[in-house]
Amino acid sequence: xxxxxxxxxxxxxxxxxxxxxxxxxxxxxxxxxxxxxxxxxxxxxxxxxxxxxxxxxxxxxxxxxxxxxxxxxxxxxxxxxxxxxxxxxxxxxxxxxxxxxxxxxxxxxxxxxxxxxxxxxxxxxxxxxxxxxxxxxxxxxxxxxxxxxxxxxxxxxxxxxxxxxxxxxxxxxxxxxxxxxxxxxxxxxxxxxxxxxxxxxxxxxxxxxxxxxxxxxxxxxxxxxxxxxxxxxxxxxxxxxxxxxxxxxxxxxxxxxxxxxxxxxxxxxxxxxxxxxxxxxxxxxxxxxxxxxxxxxxxxxxxxxxxxxxxxxxxxxxxxxxxxxxxxxxxxxxxxxxxxxxxxxxxxxxxxxxxxxxxxxxxxxxxxxxxxxxxxxxxxxxxxxxxxxxxxxxxxxxxxxxxxxxxxxxxxxxxxxxxxxxxxxxxxxxxxxxxxxxxxxxxxxxxxxxxxxxxxxxxxxxxxxxxxxxxxxxxxxxxxxxxxxxxxxxxxxxxxxxxxxxxxxxxxxxxxxxxxxxxxxxxxxxxxxxxxxxxxxxxxxxxxxxxxxxxxxxxxxxxxxxxxxxxxxxxxxxxxxxxxxxxxxxxxxxxxxxxxxxxxxxxxxxxxxxxxxxxxxxxxxxxxxxxxxxxxxxxxxxxxxxxxxxxxxxxxxxxxxxxxxxxxxxxxxxxxxxxxxxxxxxxxxxxxxxxxxxxxxxxxxxxxxxxxxxxxxxxxxxxxx
Amino acid sequence: xxxxxxxxxxxxxxxxxxxxxxxxxxxxxxxxxxxxxxxxxxxxxxxxxxxxxxxxxxxxxxxxxxxxxxxxxxxxxxxxxxxxxxxxxxxxxxxxxxxxxxxxxxxxxxxxxxxxxxxxxxxxxxxxxxxxxxxxxxxxxxxxxxxxxxxxxxxxxxxxxxxxxxxxxxxxxxxxxx
Numbered sequence: 001x002x003x004x005x006x007x008x009x010x011x012x013x014x015x016x017x018x019x020x021x022x023x024x025x026x027x028x029x030x031x032x033x034x035x036x037x038x039x040x041x042x043x044x045x046x047x048x049x050x051x052x053x054x055x056x057x058x059x060x061x062x063x064x065x066x067x068x069x070x071x072x073x074x075x076x077x078x079x080x081x082x083x084x085x086x087x088x089x090x091x092x093x094x095x096x097x098x099x100x101x102x103x104x105x106x107x108x109x110x111x112x113x114x115x116x117x118x119x120x121x122x123x124x125x126x127x128x129x130x131x132x133x134x135x136x137x138x139x140x141x142x143x144x145x146x147x148x149x150x151x152x153x154x155x156x157x158x159x160x161x162x163x164x165x166x167x168x169x170x171x172x173x174x175x176x177x178x179x180x181x182x183x184x185x186x187x188x189x190x191x192x193x194x195x196x197x198x199x200x201x202x203x204x205x206x207x208x209x210x211x212x213x214x215x216x217x218x219x220x221x222x223x224x225x226x227x228x229x230x231x232x233x234x235x236x237x238x239x240x241x242x243x244x245x246x247x248x249x250x251x252x253x254x255x256x257x258x259x260x261x262x263x264x265x266x267x268x269x270x271x272x273x274x275x276x277x278x279x280x281x282x283x284x285x286x287x288x289x290x291x292x293x294x295x296x297x298x299x300x301x302x303x304x305x306x307x308x309x310x311x312x313x314x315x316x317x318x319x320x321x322x323x324x325x326x327x328x329x330x331x332x333x334x335x336x337x338x339x340x341x342x343x344x345x346x347x348x349x350x351x352x353x354x355x356x357x358x359x360x361x362x363x364x365x366x367x368x369x370x371x372x373x374x375x376x377x378x379x380x381x382x383x384x385x386x387x388x389x390x391x392x393x394x395x396x397x398x399x400x401x402x403x404x405x406x407x408x409x410x411x412x413x414x415x416x417x418x419x420x421x422x423x424x425x426x427x428x429x430x431x432x433x434x435x436x437x438x439x440x441x442x443x444x445x446x447x448x449x450x451x452x453x454x455x456x457x458x459x460x461x462x463x464x465x466x467x468x469x470x471x472x473x474x475x476x477x478x479x480x481x482x483x484x485x486x487x488x489x490x491x492x493x494x495x496x497x498x499x500x501x502x503x504x505x506x507x508x509x510x511x512x513x514x515x516x517x518x519x520x521x522x523x524x525x526x527x528x529x530x531x532x533x534x535x536x537x538x539x540x541x542x543x544x545x546x547x548x549x550x551x552x553x554x555x556x557x558x559x560x561x562x563x564x565x566x567x568x569x570x571x572x573x574x575x576x577x578x579x580x581x582x583x584x585x586x587x588x589x590x591x592x593x594x595x596x597x598x599x600x601x602x603x604x605x606x607x608x609x610x611x612x613x614x615x616x617x618x619x620x621x622x623x624x625x626x627x628x629x630x631x632x633x634x635x636x637x638x639x640x641x642x643x644x645x646x647x648x649x650x651x652x653x654x655x656x657x658x659x660x661x662x663x664x665x666x667x668x669x670x671x672x673x674x675x676x677x678x679x680x681x682x683x684x685x686x687x688x689x690x691x692x693x694x695x696x697x698x699x700x701x702x703x704x705x706x707x708x709x710x711x712x713x714x715x716x717x718x719x720x721x
Numbered sequence: 722x723x724x725x726x727x728x729x730x731x732x733x734x735x736x737x738x739x740x741x742x743x744x745x746x747x748x749x750x751x752x753x754x755x756x757x758x759x760x761x762x763x764x765x766x767x768x769x770x771x772x773x774x775x776x777x778x779x780x781x782x783x784x785x786x787x788x789x790x791x792x793x794x795x796x797x798x799x800x801x802x803x804x805x806x807x808x809x810x811x812x813x814x815x816x817x818x819x820x821x822x823x824x825x826x827x828x829x830x831x832x833x834x835x836x837x838x839x840x841x842x843x844x845x846x847x848x849x850x851x852x853x854x855x856x857x858x859x860x861x862x863x864x865x866x867x868x869x870x871x872x873x874x875x876x877x878x879x880x881x882x883x884x885x886x887x888x889x890x891x892x893x894x895x896x897x898x899x
Contacts, residue, residue: 196805605799608790609799609816613813616796
């Protein structure tokens with residue numbers, strides 16, 4: 001095949017698939033509703049585009065075949081009745097063959113035969129329809145029927161009363177291609193990585209600006225001198241420019257990310273909508289009736305994930321109709337609606353995607369599962385006898401499992417849920433099944449969703465920024481003292497005439513002891529797992545649409561977080577798990593009341609980590625502060641058994657902090673150990689003079705030494721008391 | 722929009738020549754390596770001791786900034802950071818080693834590839850310097866060691882602790898053994 005034609009054909013396959021899906025959807029709607037209106041227009045337009053585009057590419061057989069489908073459908077335009085079921089069936093089956101033949105042509109595979117479908121179409125063709133040959137003659141002169149021709153044909157063929165003529169029939173297929181390109185996934189991913197790099201460049205610009213700030217600061221310390229005035233002015237200019245460049249880079253990154261996100265994700269709807277056709281077909285074949293409802297189809301997901309979800313979803317939906325739902329008569333006898341209810345619910349929580357496929361059918365029959373397992377020798381009888389309900393449910397995922405005695409078009413071959421499970425596991429997901437006998441079955445697919453984005457509320461707690469999935473945030477409000485009910489062990493908030501637990505986010509994530517909110521402090525009302533709580537935070541920073549990514553393996557087991565996301569300036573924000581938050585009340589009930597507490601104050605992240613390592617080994621609960629101001633704030637609300645404090649901190653150093661702590665009545669006897677990279681008698685003496693109880697150099701801060709020194713300062717303080 | 726691969730052919734000939742010379746220089750073994758079979762390592766201090774890790778595992782040395790602390794994480798986790806689009810965990814080396822003292826607050830993160838498909842960052846007091854350790858001594862020390870650190874005593878009684886990152890990251894191993 002001509003390489004150019006081959007390329008065009010590949011594009012046409014994709015385009016046709018989209019049209020095919022639209023036409024199928026329209027046909028199914030027209031099976032239930034009068035053959036007119038936008039659904040009919042969509043159907044006619046789709047068939048016409050398939051015909052015209054096939055003819056353009058020289059695929060005459062496919063063009064003629066589409067034309068035959070038009071002949072069957074178009075005469076019914078404007079009818080007040082739905083499309084006859086046999087006619088809809090014939091067109092749907094023909095469309096399947098049409099798209100299969102197109103794919104086979106593109107793949108240079110064996111072409112499916114059209115004979116059976118053509119015969120079927122001939123059989124259902126409305127009696128008043130114009131013979132296809134007549135139309136073919138007209139078409140020979142051009143690439144397809146013109147709008148006027150088609151319109152005329154419509155008017156002449158339509159049963160009375162004739163429809164109001166509308167010019168909705170022929171948007172040329174070329175238009176659809178003119179404003180779109182075909183780009184490979186690899187290229188898009190490469191671009192995503194480049195945007196990440198650009199974001200890092202943006203961070204470096206910011207860092208350069210901070211370096212200039214430091215240089216300016218050093219110049220300032222020298223005083224205003226004529227020699228440095230020029231350099232200072234130049235630095236200020238560069239600083240301003242860097243700031244502007246940084247802001248612009250930030251805007252570019254955001255805009256590129258938004259664009260790439262739009263390119264690389266697709267609504268789940270694109271995978272779910274075609275399932276309506278599967279439901280319809282199996283219902284027809286099995287004599288059942290079912291309605292499929294979908295919630296959350298607008299969630300956008302990585303196209304690659306969606307593509308791989310197609311198969312498992314089709315399988316689960318087919319299973320639900322074939323195995324789950326009862327026949328209408330049986331349903332009626334069981335007090336159910338004759339029409340079975342199938343539901344697909346899609347929900348994205350951070351970087352996790354949940355897809356539920358449920359039916360209100362007979363549920364899993366444990367006896368049938370046992371029999372099938374025995375019949376197919378999947379489990380030894382003695383093991384089967386001792387299996388719990390949950391274990392029996394798991395058997396349906398075994399290779400070769402089927403409760404059907406005979407294979408049908410849809411099931412019974414024992415190739416099924418094991419494949420679904422394998423496919424989901426290949427996406428690093430899992431499948432669970434829940435069932436209530438006689439009432440329902442529910443499959444829950446849990447998957448990581450790398451490229452999807454979700455709305456997140458970013459809040460501040462102490463010096464930390466944390467994100468909460470907006471789906472869990474019911475509302476926000478300010479704390480009012482009159483609404484707070486604070487007991488010895490727990491606090492509650494009176495919210496809309498209800499008392500709900502009041503939790504402190506800082507305490508939940510181990511940053512501080514629980515605090516009672518001050519008047520006017522922001523509170524979030526959260527709901528998850530059927531529980532509602534009020535969460536005390538320090539500040540609401542705003543809502544963002546963020547791409548949440550899994551945490552690195554080293555901390556992935558932390559139940560507090562769903563993942564992390566990058567904010568506009570490149571900093572990472574941890575996204576909390578709502579179920580972790582709402583379960584916080586129960587955790588705090590079981591918290592140890594008599595644990596020793598230490599406050600570590602150090603502006604070095606690594607020093608704080610090292611002190612934590614040593615102190616937690618010694619049985620301390622450790623809270624940290626990165627500067628003196630924050631430490632004083634912590635001390636205002638919480639009592640500590642010891643404070644370990646760095647000396648060399650910016651703004652307020654360790655000596656000044658020690659003095660400030662000693663001046664406050666609540667902390668004037670708290671043991672304080674100063675640590676420093678400096679190692680001189682003068683430093684030691686100055687620390688002790690400020691009120692510290694001990695002094696240790698950082699090189700001596702080996703676990704055992706630090707703990708023994710802490711014990712010593714505590715003992716000294718007690719002795720002094 | 723056209724996507725162009727980053728290929729040397731597209732650049733200015735003088736720049737191309739410069740890049741090729743530079744690549745050739747990097748490929749060439751250092752002079753001292755010709756005399757002795759050396760393992761190239763990145764050497765850096767942790768408190769009073771000298772540690773090293775194979776140069777081939779080192780991906781980058783970046784300033785210890787923009788690290789997001791992770792409340793409730795194990796104490797050896799300093800936080801998380803973004804590195805070339807990945808979210809990477811920053812770990813305290815001194816803490817992983819079982820609690821060592823330090824002379825200066827670490828200001829550098831070494832992004833390393835421990836060899837199990839993901840990067841991690843380790844804190845470090847100073848930017849490491851590349852140096853060569855005699856292969857024979859390295860092998861001998863590795864044979865003796867059962868933990869994540871093997872001690873190599875060089876001429877002049879200088880001691881270097883060579884890290885085995887795979888073992889160091891394996892938390893199941895528990896406290897550091899030598």
